Amino acid sequence: MERISIKRELCKKCGYCASVCPTDVFGPNGELQNPAECRHCGLCALICPERAIVLDENNTEKSIPEAASGPGSGGWNKVQTQKPGRHLLSGNETIALPALDAGCRFYAGYPITPASEIMYGMLGLNNIPNGRFIQMEDEISSLAAVIGAALAGKKAMTATSGPGLSLMQENISFAVMTETPCVIVDVMRAGPSTGQATRPAQGDIMPAIWSGHGDARKIVLAPVDIADCYSLTIEAFNLSEMFRVPVIILIDEIIAHLKEIVDIPERNLVYDRAYDPNERHFGPPSNYGRRAASLPPFGGRELLHVTGSTHDQSGTRAASNPDMEQWTTDSIARKIQEAGAYIHWRAPKIKKNTKHVIIACGSVVRAAEEAVRRLARQGESVALIPIKFLSPFPDLELEKALLHNPEVHVIEMNQGQLIHLVRAVYPAALSLTQNTGTAIEPRRIIDYFLNKEWERRS
Amino acid sequence: MGETIMNKNDERSPERWIRPGQTDFCPGCGYGTILNYLARALEKTGADPSLTVAVGGIGCAAWIPDQYMQTHTLHTTHGRPIAFATGVKLAKPELNVLVISGDGDLATIGTSHLIHAARRDLDITVFCVNNFVYGMTGGQAGGTTPTGAVTSTSPAGHAEKPLDLISLVLAAGGRVRTEAEGGAEGLNASVESDMLIASGRFAAREIVLTRQPQRVISTCEKALAHQGFSFVELIAPCATHFNRKNRIYSVTDLKAYLNANYISASKATKTPLTDRAGKQLCGLFKSKEEYERLVGGAI
Numbered sequence: 001m002e003r004i005s006i007k008r009e010l011c012k013k014c015g016y017c018a019s020v021c022p023t024d025v026f027g028p029n030g031e032l033q034n035p036a037e038c039r040h041c042g043l044c045a046l047i048c049p050e051r052a053i054v055l056d057e058n059n060t061e062k063s064i065p066e067a068a069s070g071p072g073s074g075g076w077n078k079v080q081t082q083k084p085g086r087h088l089l090s091g092n093e094t095i096a097l098p099a100l101d102a103g104c105r106f107y108a109g110y111p112i113t114p115a116s117e118i119m120y121g122m123l124g125l126n127n128i129p130n131g132r133f134i135q136m137e138d139e140i141s142s143l144a145a146v147i148g149a150a151l152a153g154k155k156a157m158t159a160t161s162g163p164g165l166s167l168m169q170e171n172i173s174f175a176v177m178t179e180t181p182c183v184i185v186d187v188m189r190a191g192p193s194t195g196q197a198t199r200p201a202q203g204d205i206m207p208a209i210w211s212g213h214g215d216a217r218k219i220v221l222a223p224v225d226i227a228d229c230y231s232l233t234i235e236a237f238n239l240s241e242m243f244r245v246p247v248i249i250l251i252d253e254i255i256a257h258l259k260e261i262v263d264i265p266e267r268n269l270v271y272d273r274a275y276d277p278n279e280r281h282f283g284p285p286s287n288y289g290r291r292a293a294s295l296p297p298f299g300g301r302e303l304l305h306v307t308g309s310t311h312d313q314s315g316t317r318a319a320s321n322p323d324m325e326q327w328t329t330d331s332i333a334r335k336i337q338e339a340g341a342y343i344h345w346r347a348p349k350i351k352k353n354t355k356h357v358i359i360a361c362g363s364v365v366r367a368a369e370e371a372v373r374r375l376a377r378q379g380e381s382v383a384l385i386p387i388k389f390l391s392p393f394p395d396l397e398l399e400k401a402l403l404h405n406p407e408v409h410v411i412e413m414n415q416g417q418l419i420h421l422v423r424a425v426y427p428a429a430l431s432l433t434q435n436t437g438t439a440i441e442p443r444r445i446i447d448y449f450l451n452k453e454w455e456r457r458s
Numbered sequence: 459m460g461e462t463i464m465n466k467n468d469e470r471s472p473e474r475w476i477r478p479g480q481t482d483f484c485p486g487c488g489y490g491t492i493l494n495y496l497a498r499a500l501e502k503t504g505a506d507p508s509l510t511v512a513v514g515g516i517g518c519a520a521w522i523p524d525q526y527m528q529t530h531t532l533h534t535t536h537g538r539p540i541a542f543a544t545g546v547k548l549a550k551p552e553l554n555v556l557v558i559s560g561d562g563d564l565a566t567i568g569t570s571h572l573i574h575a576a577r578r579d580l581d582i583t584v585f586c587v588n589n590f591v592y593g594m595t596g597g598q599a600g601g602t603t604p605t606g607a608v609t610s611t612s613p614a615g616h617a618e619k620p621l622d623l624i625s626l627v628l629a630a631g632g633r634v635r636t637e638a639e640g641g642a643e644g645l646n647a648s649v650e651s652d653m654l655i656a657s658g659r660f661a662a663r664e665i666v667l668t669r670q671p672q673r674v675i676s677t678c679e680k681a682l683a684h685q686g687f688s689f690v691e692l693i694a695p696c697a698t699h700f701n702r703k704n705r706i707y708s709v710t711d712l713k714a715y716l717n718a719n720y721i722s723a724s725k726a727t728k729t730p731l732t733d734r735a736g737k738q739l740c741g742l743f744k745s746k747e748e749y750e751r752l753v754g755g756a757i
Binding site: 047105174305307 | 473476480481483484485486487488489490491493494495498507508509511513524525528529530531532533534535536538540541542543544545546547548549550552553570571574667668669671672675697708709710712713
């Protein structure tokens with residue numbers, strides 16, 4: 001047996017070996033010319049791009065390290081809150097509390113008006129064991145770091161406003177494809193572009209639902225008050241970990257800076273990520289009781305291969321297989337559908353004789369509530385359906401609530417976005433919009449119902 | 459040289475870091491060699507594959523970790539692997555986090571993350587594989603394309619000046635702090651202080667196709683062992699898109715090209731500046747001043 005041999009099936013004839021060999025063992029294309037000349041220096045084996053050169057006949061391929069079994073399947077836990085009781089807080093101040101109560105242990109962010117206060121709240125991570133806070137160089141890297149931390153086993157979050165959400169698009173799509181749980185808070189301000197940075201709007205409804213390129217809906221939650229800011233943030237982390245999807249919390253600037261009393265419970269039901277050893281890492285779960293596949297963290301005995309390319313259930317790239325692409329997008333879409341069934345939101349009861357129904361989300365709900373109250377005093381019967389789950393949209397529930405064919409008015413602070421979601425269920429819905437960078441006042445809604453006029457008067 | 463041959467009785471071998479099979483890299487590409495070097499360097503540091511996360515961006519170089527390394531791997535978006543690695547490292551400081559990606563990825567679209575990771579002195583190792591062009595998309599010019607080089611987007615020769623990544627990293631890099639200082643200043647200090655140990659700066663440039671592969675492996679090993687941010691630029695011109703367009707038709711031509719454009723730091727100290735004008739330095743550099751002195755001027 002020669003002291004040197006070449007694995008022909010691996011060799012690409014690049015000639016790297018010939019260029020380093022001190023004794024001309026190889027021909028220009030890497031064929032063995034003078035194997036007897038080999039001095040066994042090993043340079044060729046080091047330089048060979050394909051590791052095709054074998055210097056020792058006993059070089060058998062070593063087996064890969066075996067995935068050892070480890071503990072830790074997640075699930076539901078009752079978790080003590082850190083600051084139970086009654087507090088007077090703004091939306092931005094609140095969001096950090098449920099995040100920490102839900103077990104968020106990593107925050108990466110970048111300053112932006114009107115979302116920066118969320119970052120100050122998350123500084124509390126520095127006082128928690130294993131908590132990590134970092135201010136990154138931009139929103140792109142903020143979400144990147146969040147995804148990295150989530151894959152290393154932490155619950156992770158970032159917060160931003162419209163321009164920052166725009167920068168995060170590519171990585172939101174990455175989180176969807178790699179099934180990485182993470183929570184993104186978007187405080188909506190008036191746009192487009194820099195727009196009116198300190199003023200409220202609801203222009204990011206569609207951009208949030210369809211955020212990221214490549215056809216995948218997100219879960220989008222929209223609190224209407226400070227109590228919602230607490231409970232829906234807990235819900236956001238639970239949904240994110242359960243379904244392994246990015247979840248976006250949409251609040252407008254009014255909710256972000258409005259101070260209100262909030263009662264924080266003693267305990268919350270919190271879902272922790274499921275991990276079963278030797279399960280598949282991506283795609284539909286093999287365990288029926290579970291909503292998404294098992295995700296081992298980086299650093300475990302079970303090697304995790306994560307890629308934003310289309311991949312199979314072990315994370316191996318399958319970037320030109322048509323079936324795989326269909327299967328991947330299907331399984332992502334199915335998760336969002338299942339999340340809809342899981343959320344099980346109920347519309348408020350509406351009397352059969354109610355002629356008018358207002359549908360709204362975010363801070364508009366508050367103005368509408370006041371308007372409905374005052375209109376009732378004047379004998380006008382108007383009902384209100386607040387939408388807190390923008391995606392998956394509760395279309396069946398809404399359809400049931402509107403069975404008696406009332407006149408539906410969708411009021412929002414943009415050029416008309418929520419209306420498209422409602423019209424998919426109820427095509428006759430009317431759209432009322434205001435895009436002034438100011439709150440929609442109850443007065444205007446009352447005027448509309450009394451005078452049937454929505455023209456803006458200064 | 460006996461150490462390159464695997465010991466029969468040794469259960470552990472560099473091969474355990476690599477997934478079996480042929481790579482998809484073009485004939486003449488040095489990326490497979492880099493995989494080989496990295497496996498050996500990792501093996502020498504005594505690291506554990508299950509405690510190692512290899513992060514790559516988009517491009518041929520990112521395939522080195524993503525497709526072929528037998529560790530935890532994270533194949534991220536274009537230009538952002540360092541940002542992802544920051545999250546992984548902060549979330550689990552005990553992990554051995556390395557970034558392997560290309561020049562277009564790390565030093566053109568993602569330059570800001572490189573600068574800021576160096577500035578933070580985050581304890582990760584970045585291997586920037588420099589092939590001078592965007593190989594995967596058809597050989598367009600990028601931030602590191604040499605002046606005058608013919609590429610798909612500069613058919614008459616590239617007019618711009620390339621970035622010197624070593625000087626960039628050395629200039630941005632490493633708050634040099636002693637352990638005693640602890641570093642309590644700034645918003646992030648309390649978070650990062652446990653992984654910010656005074657380390658000096660670490661930037662190295664090596665050529666992949668060399669007669670001294672042991673030196674490259676040793677540099678990679680030192681980079682991996684370095685506490686704090688370490689950066690290694692590995693020069694491996696794109697065989698398909700750069701070499702052919704620039705009249706490099708064989709490995710012999712390639713070696714001549716590399717010899718004409720690069721000089722090792724040790725050789726440079728013995729060569730007068732005028733005799734090595736226009737040549738880039740290879741070797742390991744630990745301070746901006748040292749690099750400036752060798753280059754012969756402020757960087």
